[in-house]
Amino acid sequence: MNYHIREPKVPTMSQISLTDIHKQFPGRGKKGGWKALDGVSLEIAAGEIVGLLGPSGCGKSTLLNIVAGLDTTFEGKFSIQGKSLTEQIGAGFRIAYVFQEARLMPWRTLRQNIEFVLEAADFARTEWPGRIDKVLSLVELSKFADFYPLQLSGGMQQRASIARAFAIEPDILLMDEPFSALDELTARRLRESLLHIWSAFRSTILFVSHNAFESTYLGDRVYIMSPGPGGRIKEQINLTHIPRPRSYEDSALFEQSKRVVESLRRHMGELVE
Ligand SMILES: Nc1ncnc2c1ncn2[C@@H]1O[C@H](COP(=O)(O)OP(=O)(O)O)[C@@H](O)[C@H]1O
Ligand SMILES: [Mg+2]
Known part of the structure; x- marks a missing residue:
């Protein structure tokens, strides 16, 4: 490739x-925080x-x-x-954030999870497939683009969350x-x-x-x-x-x-x- x-x-x-x-x-009540x-x-x-x-x-x-x-x-x-x-x-x-848990939306496939952030970051729809293919391939999940998160192991879900983070080409x-x-x-x-x-x-x-x-x-x-x-x-x-x-x-x-x-x-x- x-x-x-x-x-x-x-x-x-x-x-x-x-x-x-x-x-x-800030603290609660009289406590100083x-x-x-x-x-x-x-x-x-x-x-x-x-x-x-x-x-x-x-x-x-x-x-x-x-x-x-x-x-x-x-x-x-x-x-x-x-x-x-x-x-x-x-x-x-652009800034992306990856947490301890993958935080993928379980009702969306990996592809749809990534589409969600591409849309939020205002990428043209025509760019979506290329970006998704590239990041999923870089984390070796190309075959799983149309799987739902719960069909994958915890490690694969976290790999997908890293791919999603890079899909928007974050500066940070x-x-x-x-x-x-x-x-x-x-x-x-x-x-x-x-x-x-x-x-x-x-x-x-x-x-x-x-x-x-x-x-x-x-x-x-x-x-x-x-x-x-x-x-x-x-x-x-x-x-x-x-x-x-x-x-x-x-x-x-x-x-x-x-x-x-x-x-x-x-x-x-x-x-x-
Ligand atoms: N929203 C909050 N309200 C009050 N205290 C908080 C809040 N968030 C974090 N803290 C306190 O600030 C300190 C630093 O928290 P945090 O940045 O989460 O630490 P770390 O990530 O290094 O474990 C902790 O003592 C935590 O309890
Ligand atoms: Mg912490």
């Missing part, structure tokens, strides 16, 4: 820029794959929701290539623990599928994971966050020196994932600095 494989984007300027983000959830984020700053270049790791409740999903534009009640500066998210979306910028793909509900072998295949489809689209990916090895396998960089209340970014680990396509057997991956675990433990207070 002949796909147009995009050249890697040169990470010159940052695409996603968050500066000193504070987020407080809950500080979810306490001064988070990060920069992500176009086409980068960046992981967010940290203990439960440290504000990872809150951060993703801010980038998705689902949460607009925060303090600090958030811009996409120097403009607000609203301006960028008005100019055709957000993923919140996308593989944590799957057994390890299925998760491995899905991570490979993800990187394969990403290599055709080169969307910027910001993902949340609890798995140090997964983050190392996927990421160009990972950010380590401290426990809440008031999650902050404590450290970033660069992984760009591990060549792609990556192999699960690469010993550099094990070395780096050990660093990630050590960093997590240090910021949890388990290891003395």
Whole structure:
């Protein structure tokens, strides 16, 4: 098959820029509320794959929701290539979100699930079949286009949700623990599928994971966050020196994932600095 494989984007300027983000959830009654984020700053270049790791409740999903534009009640500066998210979306910028569960509509086939997002994103109807064939083929689900989600395994449903996310050719793909509900072998295949489809689209990916090895396998960089209340970014680990396509057997991956675990433990207070 002949796909147009995009050249890697040169990470010159940052695409996603968050500066000193504070987020407080309102409290009930007389309680003062809950500080979810306490001064988070990060920069992500176009086409980068960046992981967010940290203990439960440290504000990872809150951060993703801010980038998705689902949460607009925060303090600090958030811009996409120097403009607000609203301006960028008005100019055709697209964001997709993948969750732990596939969240496909069970009464629609895979094809119809993807058509739904293509319609919402205003793609011309004539483009739909080509886009659907391309993404389903990239995640090896071509034969299942006319199946309903419940006729497929959990891993296949999650692959379909990744295909659906890429169908709109998102500028940014957000993923919140996308593989944590799957057994390890299925998760491995899905991570490979993800990187394969990403290599055709080169969307910027910001993902949340609890798995140090997964983050190392996927990421160009990972950010380590401290426990809440008031999650902050404590450290970033660069992984760009591990060549792609990556192999699960690469010993550099094990070395780096050990660093990630050590960093997590240090910021949890388990290891003395
Ligand atoms: N809608 C909400 N209202 C009140 N508190 C919230 C809300 N959403 C999240 N929180 C709190 O904010 C903190 C960060 O949540 P979250 O971003 O979901 O953490 P993580 O994804 O890192 O596990 C948690 O303590 C959580 O209980
Ligand atoms: Mg979460």
